[in-house]
Every structure is written in structure tokens, then in C-alpha cells.
Amino acid sequence: MINPYYMQLIILVGINTIMAASLNLILGYTGQLSIGHAAFMSLGAYSSALVTLHFGFPFIISLLCGALFSAIFGVIIGIPTLKLKGDYLAIATLGFGEIVRIVCLNLDITGGAMGLRGIPKKTTLLWVVLAVLVTVFILNRIIKSRIGRALIAIREDETAADSMGINSTYYKILCFGVGAFFAGLGGGLFAHYMRFLHPKTFDFMKSIEHLCMVVLGGLGNMWGAFIGASILTVVPELLRSVADLRLLIYGAVLVLMMRLRPQGILGPQTDIAPAIEKIRLKFKSIWHRLARGKT
Amino acid sequence: MFIQQLMNGLVLGSTYALIALGYTMVYGIIELINFAHGEIYMFGAFAGLILVTVLKVPFFLAFFLAMALASLLGITVEYLAYRPLRRSTRLAALISAIGASIFLQNLALWRMGAQPYTFPSPFEPKVYQTAFFTISRVEIIILLFSFLLMIGLSLFIQKTKIGKAMRATAQDKDTASLMGININKIITITFAIGSALGAAAGVMVGIYFRTVTPSMGLMPGLKGFVAAVLGGIGNIPGAMMGGILLGITEVMGAAYISSQYRDAVAFALLIMVLLLKPTGLLGRPTQEKV
Amino acid sequence: MTKRKKKMIMFAGVFVCLAMLLAVAGCAPEEAANGEDGTIEVKIGTVGPLTGGAANYGINILHAVEIAVEEANASGELGNISLKLISEDTGGDWSAAANAFTKLIDVDGVDVIIGAVLSSETEAGGPYAMEAKIPTISPSSTAKDLTKGNPYLFRNCLSDEVQAAQLAEYAVEELGLGKFAIFYTNNDYGVSLKEAFETTAAELAEVVAVEVFMDGDNNFKPQLTKIKESNPDALYIGGYYTEAAKIAQQAKEMGLDVQLLGADGLCNVALIEIGGEAVEGIYATSGFYPDDPTPAVQNFVNAYKEKYGEEPDMFAAQGYDAALIVINAIKTKGASSEEIREGIAATKDFPGITGKTSIDEEGDTIKDVLILKVEGGKFVRVR
Incomplete structure (x- = not known):
């Protein structure tokens, strides 16, 4: 029997992996600095929870509703803002994130400052594992496809990509929509796990946390998203025993990590698969040597 | 009421402007969003408070000492958290800045505790009543100091040799270093000045609102950053303009739309300005090189 | 098998493996450590913001609960039962409160929780307490209908x-x-x-x-x-x-x-x-008047001042009373979670430092409302 606390951490790692992976598509592969990812999460969370509460749809439909709503918003937001570059895009997404939070805090339908209560608990480990796999699978397919190559071209040099005939605006909006879709999915899982929603948690610091996960794990690397999400979910919990020094250490760790490995734990190009393959080959050769020694 | 609200916005905006200057100066030189700036503002307020209440330093001396101490902190943060990352990606530097910000805020919480400290007011509270608006003595002093500091900074950057070197570094780091400018020294000076201005804002906000807490840097830090972008990040007159515009919009939003959406109005303005003029109000469009 | 498929399977494998590893790492919660000399240890968990913008409220409550627990342990009023306090931080974020609740319940194996502080934190944590049947009393979450429909959730604050x-x-x-x-x-x-x-x-x-x-x-x-x-x-x-x-x-x-x-x-x-x-x-x-001359209030105010160098506020007083209610429940009913729950639910006209307190059937508090006025730089009671 799994201890519910560890089970909860695994589920949160899963949800954060979805958040980090979807941000990775926007940030790591397309090179668009977005610091409003928590807003998409909250849109997905609120809309899927409201669909469940008001219409009683099956869980999967609620999740898809939340994700779709978030994706539609992603496209609507993306059309004007993606004209902006670099830090200006970052600050526009930050502003958008804050606006979403303030609106959620003041609407009646979201429960406002009292929060949204009584969401049924439907998210289980199985759902989260499935959602992580589907997310990573689809994102991987996108990255390996023609779309993915276009996105990477935009990251490397937008002007050059444009002149090669890539419609960069179209691809950027597409990537924003897809990223928002999966962030909404993560939000829906989160809402149906926590059973309660309040805008406070989807603030600017939450977006920063997602950003840290992606950068810490390694930009443009799906494994990185998973590793970053795991570390930033588990480390604060491990630091609970040092109570008042918890966030102090957390901050110092971020600075040190960037000093020691600014490209993230996994670099952009490295992959865990070759690393494992290398270890396997090494074992194989040792095994062969041992076997040869015997005969 | 309109003129009163305009004055309210001006006072609020001038503190944003002072914070925004710190962001914009650092960004202009090394293109880094210095997330720890809000914490330096908080540190400045605490330094001023301790100097005045514990060490009994006269207020004006404490004000300048707090600025000096905050400069030291700014230089230290730059040396430890940003300098080693100068050759790596901008995102890595950004995360490092966020880490420094979390670290400093929680250091203050750990050492000082969470309760709000009361800043003793150095001036007799007095309110001036005019036909259209009322203004307190502290507000006049804040306005005066902010404008003096801003004018001083502009003169420094336009007229002195170091200011010239700073402008050159902002324009092109490599060429500037070829011209014999010590880039590291310029960056250090930039952090020192930016942090001193942040601390000045911290102390002034401390005496204005009478409280200092470890988490006080969070929202003003964010707003100062927004103000810097609004004016065109890296542009010093832009930061002043952005700060004041942000303050006035926020106040007008609360007054004529709804106080529930006071912050949302400020961010909506930001997005609108960016859509119409993607590099901020006074920002120069950058030339894309292929 | 294509390389991509292989990678996907590997990803799934590693994710599941890590999940299993974490799961194995966490064994069942510690059982109540009963000493050889027959003493029973009751673990009290607290949840609240100890960092972040709301830290002040959480820290004051924690301080007051610490005083109550120390007093109870020192006085020997609980006989062979000793109390142990375990505190968890939320940073003021309700989703972190959910983690704090599960950690206290499933890892530390607490018998009763005093918390959370902010209403949103208690909203998020309440269902966990109900599932695990751990009685929880919040000293300060005032949101309407918070305790409704949750027999394990109580609060001790003015409505x-x-x-x-x-x-x-x-x-x-x-x-x-x-x-x-x-x-x-x-x-x-x-x-x-x-x-x-x-x-x-x-x-x-x-x-x-x-x-x-x-x-x-x-x-x-x-x-x-x-x-x-x-x-x-x-x-x-x-x-x-x-x-x-x-x-x-x-x-x-x-x-x-x-x-x-x-x-x-x-x-x-x-x-x-x-x-x-x-x-x-x-x-x-x-609900609390620090200059109240009754000995219980003065004892608490002096103990708090001595230990933490400042006057206790409403948060601290309510936290202290919440702890007293829990201690009283242990005294009257027993040390198991279920007994503590019964004891808290049965609280009637409890003479706390925030006035006579009763818990109603919804888990809400009924207590007198004082009206204070600031006069000459001090709070004075006018009603």
C-alpha cells in the first residue's frame, strides 16, 4: 500500500511534468519566453471544475473542456502578443497572467475570494500517468514532425525562418495553443485532485516555478521537464524538516544550480536515452569480458 | 476629486519610477531582469529602519547610509549570482536572479520575523489643503526627493565620464571594452546606483506608510518592473515616465472603473501599450540582424 | 520497434519506476510511540503560514500552541499522556497546505491537527482530515460554512x-x-x-x-x-x-x-x-481582551510576553484556546483520534481566554462578541 503522502507527491510530480512539458514546447523548442503559464493552468482548472460541478460530465470530458477552453484562450492571447519579442513578450504574458488571476478573484462563478469548493475528487494516479504519457507522446510527435522543425527554426532565428518560407506567426500561435491546451489539462487534473480552487495559488510565482522547472531540467528537452518538475516538487518537501530555512535553501539552490550547470541538468541536446544506452553497453562489455575470462 | 486622484497617482507613480530606474539601468547594461531588485528595495527600508531606531542615526544620514548599504548588497548579488553567468544563456541568469530574490526575502524573514515593523516618522505630520486637493508633508518630500534623484541620475549619465562609459557599454559591450572601458567596473557601478535608488524608494515608502516587512518588495518589485517595460526597458527617462503613468492609471482605474480591478487595469494598460508600441513608450526599435 | 517508440516506453518505464521507488520509500505512518514506562505520546500537528506575506498570523498561532502544550506537559494534568508538537509551513498557499496535511497525517502520524490558519488552507486540508479521520480544529479560518458537512473539522474563532x-x-x-x-x-x-x-x-x-x-x-x-x-x-x-x-x-x-x-x-x-x-x-x-484581569488571561499574556517578547494578539489567543480545547478533549475523553474528536465536539461553555466557548453540531464556535475601543493608545472594553 502506497503511503498517501508519497502518492500525493507522485501525482503532483505528474501534474507538474505536464505543466513543464507544455511550457517547454513554448519556451524550450520555440524560444518564446512566457511567464504566464499558471494562467492557462488556472483557466483549465476552473473551467473543467465548473463543467463537472454544473453539468456533471464524465471526468474525461471535463478535462478536455478545460484543456480546450485554455487552448482557445491561448490562441486569443497569442494572436496579438506573439508579435512581441523576448522580454516584452515575457512581460505581456505576465500581465495577462495577473489579469486572469484578478478576474478569477472577482467573478461570482469562480467563487471569487471565497474559492471554489466541493469539486469531486476524480484524479487518480492512473489518470495522471496516462495524462503524462499522452502529453509527452503528443508533444514528442509534434517536435519530431515538420511543425517541430519549424518551431525550432523560429527559435534559432525567426527572421531566417521567415525568409525560408515558414509562416512564423502561424506556428507560434499554434505552439501557444498546444502549450495552453496541455497546461489546461494539467490544471483540470489539479482541480479534481485538490477538490478546492482559489486564485491565489495561480499567481506570478507559480508561473516562475514552471519556468524554473523547465530551465533547471534543460531547455528543449522533454526529459528535462520531467526531471525539473520532480526536483522542484520533491525538494521543497524534503526541506520541510528545516522549517524556517526551507525557502532560504531553495533560493540558494537555484542560484548554485545555475552557476554549476547553467544549461540545466540535462543540456538541450543531450538525452537520457543515449546515456542509459552507454551504461548498458558498458555493462555488456564488462559482462563479455567477465564471460571471456571464464572460458 | 479628479485632481485629488491625479495627485494620488503622481505620488504612487514616483515611487514606482524610482524602483523602475533600478530595473532599467541593469537591463540597459546587461539585458538581465534583476528580479532581486524588489528585495534590495526591502533591504534598503530595513537598513534605514535599523539605523534610525536602533543606532539612532539622524534621518537624513540614515537615508544616505541605507542607500550605500543597499549598493553594497546590489554589488554582492551581482558578483555572486550574475557575474558567473554572464556568458551563459539569459534564462539561466534569470533563474539565478529569481533564486537570489527568494533567498534574500527569506533571509529577511528569518532574521527579522514576519511582524510589520513601525517606521518612526521623521517629520511632523502636516497636511496642506488647497482648493483642489490635499497633500501631506511626507508626500511633498517624496515627490521632491524622487524628482531630485531622477534629475541627479540623468545628469550623472549625461554629463560625467562614467555616465558616458555606461552609455557606451549599454550600446555595445565589446566595442566599449575595445575603447578601454572596464566593463566589469561599469556593471558594478550600475548595480550600485540602481540599488541605491531602490533603497531610496524603500526608505521613502517606509516613512510614508510607516511599516516595513520582509515581503514588502514583492508587489512593488513587480510594478516597478512593469513600469520599466512600459517606458521601454533600458531607457532611463522611459522608466520615470512609465512609473508615473502606471501610478496614475492604477489610481484612475480604482477611482473610475472598480477598485476590484485596480491592479488588472494597470496590467491591461501595459499590454495595450506593448501592442501599439512593442518596445515600450520611449524604447528604440532594435535592428534585427540576419 | 522504432527509436521513438522505444524512447516513449523508456520514458513510461522510468516514470513508473520512480513512482514505485517513492512509494516504497514511504512506509506506513509511524505508530504512536508508547514509552516503556506506560506513557502515551499524543502528536499534535499544526499547519499554517510560517513564511510569506501571511507568516505573521501563522507564527503567532504556533507560538501560542507551543505555550499551551508546554504548560500541559509541565503540569502533569494529563497523567501519563505527553504531547508532542509537529509544525508544518504552508507559505500561505492552500495547495501547499494540502501537502502539509497529508504529511502530518500519513508520515508523522499525528492524532490531531490545529490548523490551518487561512480559510483557503483549511478548505484544501479539511477533506484529508476527514478521510483519515483526524480531528482538526482551526483557530482562525472564518469563511462561511467552512466546517459544514465535515464531522472532523472544527474551528475556534468568531463567526x-x-x-x-x-x-x-x-x-x-x-x-x-x-x-x-x-x-x-x-x-x-x-x-x-x-x-x-x-x-x-x-x-x-x-x-x-x-x-x-x-x-x-x-x-x-x-x-x-x-x-x-x-x-x-x-x-x-x-x-x-x-x-x-x-x-x-x-x-x-x-x-x-x-x-x-x-x-x-x-x-x-x-x-x-x-x-x-x-x-x-x-x-x-x-473575542479576546488582553487586559482582562482574569488569571487565565493574565497568565497567558505574561507567559507569551516572557517567551516571545511581545503582546499576544487575537490569533495567538485563539490558537491558545484551540490547543486548550484539544487538551481538554484528551483529558475528558481519551487520547485516540476518535476520542479527541468526540471531546472537541462535546465542548460546551469551555472557559477559554477568548471567553466561554461552545462547539455546535456543525463544528462551528459559539462565543461572546466583545467590543473594544482604542482609547489613549490602548484597547479598552466597552461591551
Whole structure:
């Protein structure tokens, strides 16, 4: 029997992996600095929870509703803002994130400052594992496809990509929509796990946390998203025993990590698969040597 | 009421402007969003408070000492958290800045505790009543100091040799270093000045609102950053303009739309300005090189 | 098999493996450690913000609970039962509160929880307590209907509806005020207060302006300018002391000279320290009066001052009482979670330092509302 606390951490790692992976598509592969990812999460969370509460749809439909709503918003937001570059895009997404939070805090339908209560608990480990796999699978397919190559071209040099005939605006909006879709999915899982929603948690610091996960794990690397999400979910919990020094250490760790490995734990190009393959080959050769020694 | 609200916005905006200057100066030189700036503002307020209440330093001396101490902190943060990352990606530097910000805020919480400290007011509270608006003595002093500091900074950057070197570094780091400018020294000076201005804002906000807490840097830090972008990040007159515009919009939003959406109005303005003029109000469009 | 498929499978494999690893790492919660000499250890968990913007509230409550637990352990009133305190931080974030609750319940194996502090934290944590059947008593979460439908969740604080309604009545009938403006903080506490006060005040007299501010705001002049235009007799502040002190000051600077009213969130000496003369004459509802001469109150105030060097506020007093209610439950019913739950639910006319306290069938508190007034730089009791 799994201890519910560890089970909860695994589920949160899963949800954060979805958040980090979807941000990775926007940030790591397309090179668009977005610091409003928590807003998409909250849109997905609120809309899927409201669909469940008001219409009683099956869980999967609620999740898809939340994700779709978030994706539609992603496209609507993306059309004007993606004209902006670099830090200006970052600050526009930050502003958008804050606006979403303030609106959620003041609407009646979201429960406002009292929060949204009584969401049924439907998210289980199985759902989260499935959602992580589907997310990573689809994102991987996108990255390996023609779309993915276009996105990477935009990251490397937008002007050059444009002149090669890539419609960069179209691809950027597409990537924003897809990223928002999966962030909404993560939000829906989160809402149906926590059973309660309040805008406070989807603030600017939450977006920063997602950003840290992606950068810490390694930009443009799906494994990185998973590793970053795991570390930033588990480390604060491990630091609970040092109570008042918890966030102090957390901050110092971020600075040190960037000093020691600014490209993230996994670099952009490295992959865990070759690393494992290398270890396997090494074992194989040792095994062969041992076997040869015997005969 | 309109003129009163305009004055309210001006006072609020001038503190944003002072914070925004710190962001914009650092960004202009090394293109880094210095997330720890809000914490330096908080540190400045605490330094001023301790100097005045514990060490009994006269207020004006404490004000300048707090600025000096905050400069030291700014230089230290730059040396430890940003300098080693100068050759790596901008995102890595950004995360490092966020880490420094979390670290400093929680250091203050750990050492000082969470309760709000009361800043003793150095001036007799007095309110001036005019036909259209009322203004307190502290507000006049804040306005005066902010404008003096801003004018001083502009003169420094336009007229002195170091200011010239700073402008050159902002324009092109490599060429500037070829011209014999010590880039590291310029960056250090930039952090020192930016942090001193942040601390000045911290102390002034401390005496204005009478409280200092470890988490006080969070929202003003964010707003100062927004103000810097609004004016065109890296542009010093832009930061002043952005700060004041942000303050006035926020106040007008609360007054004529709804106080529930006071912050949302400020961010909506930001997005609108960016859509119409993607590099901020006074920002120069950058030339894309292929 | 293509390379991509292989990679996907590998990803799935590693994810599941890590999940299993974490799961194995966490064994069942520790059983209550019963000493060889027959002592029983009861673990009390606390949850609240110890970092972040709301840290002040959580730290004060934790301090008070520490005092109550130390006193109970030192006095030997519980016989062979000794209490152990385990505190968890939320940073003021309700989703972190969910982690704190599960950690306390499933890893530390606490028998009872005192917390959480903010209403949103208690909302998020409450269901976990119910599933694990761990009684939980919040010393400060005032949101409406919070404890409804959860037999394991209790609270020990003034109800927002009751205190706001009573103050509105008092203001109209005793103080003779007629035109009210309401200025509230945009969180569950402020919204509950505002709704209750607005309803009662509108019935008995007139509400001329309603404005809102955010937690941690500094500059209230835009809203106060608007309130001044509506020309009220009194301003009801639905928020906490830091903001209230600044509101009072800025109102005075602007020449908004009206009677100020507030709720229990104002009752902290910091209100007077920060607000100075501007908060003179303010009326506020409260459950706790630190200058109450009864020995129980004075003992607590002195113990708190001695240990932490400051006067306890309403949060600390309610935290202390919540701990006393738990200790009383252990004394009267027993040390198991179920017995503690029964004991808390049976609390009736408990003589706490925040007045006589009873717990109703919904887990809500019934206690007397005091009205305090700031006079000569001190809180004095007027009712």
C-alpha cells in the first residue's frame, strides 16, 4: 500500500511534468519566453471544475473542456502578443497572467475570494500517468514532425525562418495553443485532485516555478521537464524538516544550480536515452569480458 | 476629486519610477531582469529602519547610509549570482536572479520575523489643503526627493565620464571594452546606483506608510518592473515616465472603473501599450540582424 | 520497434519506476510511540503560514500552541499522556497546505491537527482530515460554512457574520451612526465581513459606499478619495491590523474624519503602533481582551510576553484556546483520534481566554462578541 503522502507527491510530480512539458514546447523548442503559464493552468482548472460541478460530465470530458477552453484562450492571447519579442513578450504574458488571476478573484462563478469548493475528487494516479504519457507522446510527435522543425527554426532565428518560407506567426500561435491546451489539462487534473480552487495559488510565482522547472531540467528537452518538475516538487518537501530555512535553501539552490550547470541538468541536446544506452553497453562489455575470462 | 486622484497617482507613480530606474539601468547594461531588485528595495527600508531606531542615526544620514548599504548588497548579488553567468544563456541568469530574490526575502524573514515593523516618522505630520486637493508633508518630500534623484541620475549619465562609459557599454559591450572601458567596473557601478535608488524608494515608502516587512518588495518589485517595460526597458527617462503613468492609471482605474480591478487595469494598460508600441513608450526599435 | 517508440516506453518505464521507488520509500505512518514506562505520546500537528506575506498570523498561532502544550506537559494534568508538537509551513498557499496535511497525517502520524490558519488552507486540508479521520480544529479560518458537512473539522474563532452584524447594530443603536462606508480586503475574511455588515447596516441604516483593497496594499488613497465623496458617518474596515492602521492614517491625512469600525482582525497592538493617533476612537469586535484581569488571561499574556517578547494578539489567543480545547478533549475523553474528536465536539461553555466557548453540531464556535475601543493608545472594553 502506497503511503498517501508519497502518492500525493507522485501525482503532483505528474501534474507538474505536464505543466513543464507544455511550457517547454513554448519556451524550450520555440524560444518564446512566457511567464504566464499558471494562467492557462488556472483557466483549465476552473473551467473543467465548473463543467463537472454544473453539468456533471464524465471526468474525461471535463478535462478536455478545460484543456480546450485554455487552448482557445491561448490562441486569443497569442494572436496579438506573439508579435512581441523576448522580454516584452515575457512581460505581456505576465500581465495577462495577473489579469486572469484578478478576474478569477472577482467573478461570482469562480467563487471569487471565497474559492471554489466541493469539486469531486476524480484524479487518480492512473489518470495522471496516462495524462503524462499522452502529453509527452503528443508533444514528442509534434517536435519530431515538420511543425517541430519549424518551431525550432523560429527559435534559432525567426527572421531566417521567415525568409525560408515558414509562416512564423502561424506556428507560434499554434505552439501557444498546444502549450495552453496541455497546461489546461494539467490544471483540470489539479482541480479534481485538490477538490478546492482559489486564485491565489495561480499567481506570478507559480508561473516562475514552471519556468524554473523547465530551465533547471534543460531547455528543449522533454526529459528535462520531467526531471525539473520532480526536483522542484520533491525538494521543497524534503526541506520541510528545516522549517524556517526551507525557502532560504531553495533560493540558494537555484542560484548554485545555475552557476554549476547553467544549461540545466540535462543540456538541450543531450538525452537520457543515449546515456542509459552507454551504461548498458558498458555493462555488456564488462559482462563479455567477465564471460571471456571464464572460458 | 479628479485632481485629488491625479495627485494620488503622481505620488504612487514616483515611487514606482524610482524602483523602475533600478530595473532599467541593469537591463540597459546587461539585458538581465534583476528580479532581486524588489528585495534590495526591502533591504534598503530595513537598513534605514535599523539605523534610525536602533543606532539612532539622524534621518537624513540614515537615508544616505541605507542607500550605500543597499549598493553594497546590489554589488554582492551581482558578483555572486550574475557575474558567473554572464556568458551563459539569459534564462539561466534569470533563474539565478529569481533564486537570489527568494533567498534574500527569506533571509529577511528569518532574521527579522514576519511582524510589520513601525517606521518612526521623521517629520511632523502636516497636511496642506488647497482648493483642489490635499497633500501631506511626507508626500511633498517624496515627490521632491524622487524628482531630485531622477534629475541627479540623468545628469550623472549625461554629463560625467562614467555616465558616458555606461552609455557606451549599454550600446555595445565589446566595442566599449575595445575603447578601454572596464566593463566589469561599469556593471558594478550600475548595480550600485540602481540599488541605491531602490533603497531610496524603500526608505521613502517606509516613512510614508510607516511599516516595513520582509515581503514588502514583492508587489512593488513587480510594478516597478512593469513600469520599466512600459517606458521601454533600458531607457532611463522611459522608466520615470512609465512609473508615473502606471501610478496614475492604477489610481484612475480604482477611482473610475472598480477598485476590484485596480491592479488588472494597470496590467491591461501595459499590454495595450506593448501592442501599439512593442518596445515600450520611449524604447528604440532594435535592428534585427540576419 | 522504432527509436521513438522505444524512447516513449523508456520514458513510461522510468516514470513508473520512480513512482514505485517513492512509494516504497514511504512506509506506513509511524505508530504512536508508547514509552516503556506506560506513557502515551499524543502528536499534535499544526499547519499554517510560517513564511510569506501571511507568516505573521501563522507564527503567532504556533507560538501560542507551543505555550499551551508546554504548560500541559509541565503540569502533569494529563497523567501519563505527553504531547508532542509537529509544525508544518504552508507559505500561505492552500495547495501547499494540502501537502502539509497529508504529511502530518500519513508520515508523522499525528492524532490531531490545529490548523490551518487561512480559510483557503483549511478548505484544501479539511477533506484529508476527514478521510483519515483526524480531528482538526482551526483557530482562525472564518469563511462561511467552512466546517459544514465535515464531522472532523472544527474551528475556534468568531463567526464573521455574527461579529459584523453585532457591530452594525451597535453602531446604529448605541453610537447613532446612519451612513456607512465599507472598505474590505479582497479575501474570504474581508468578503464575509463585508456581506454581513452590509446586510445588517442596510437594514438598519444606509450603506453609501463599498470599496475593496488587496492584502498587503499600502496606498489606499484612491479608494478613500472615492469614499470621501460619498460623505459617510462611519467607515467599516473589513481586514487586518496592518492595512487598517494605514487606512486610518491615510483617511485622517485626507480629512476623512469619520468614526472607524472594524472586526477582530484589527485587535493587535501593532494597529496602535503603526496607526498612532489616527486609530484613536476606533471600535472593533473581538473575542479576546488582553487586559482582562482574569488569571487565565493574565497568565497567558505574561507567559507569551516572557517567551516571545511581545503582546499576544487575537490569533495567538485563539490558537491558545484551540490547543486548550484539544487538551481538554484528551483529558475528558481519551487520547485516540476518535476520542479527541468526540471531546472537541462535546465542548460546551469551555472557559477559554477568548471567553466561554461552545462547539455546535456543525463544528462551528459559539462565543461572546466583545467590543473594544482604542482609547489613549490602548484597547479598552466597552461591551
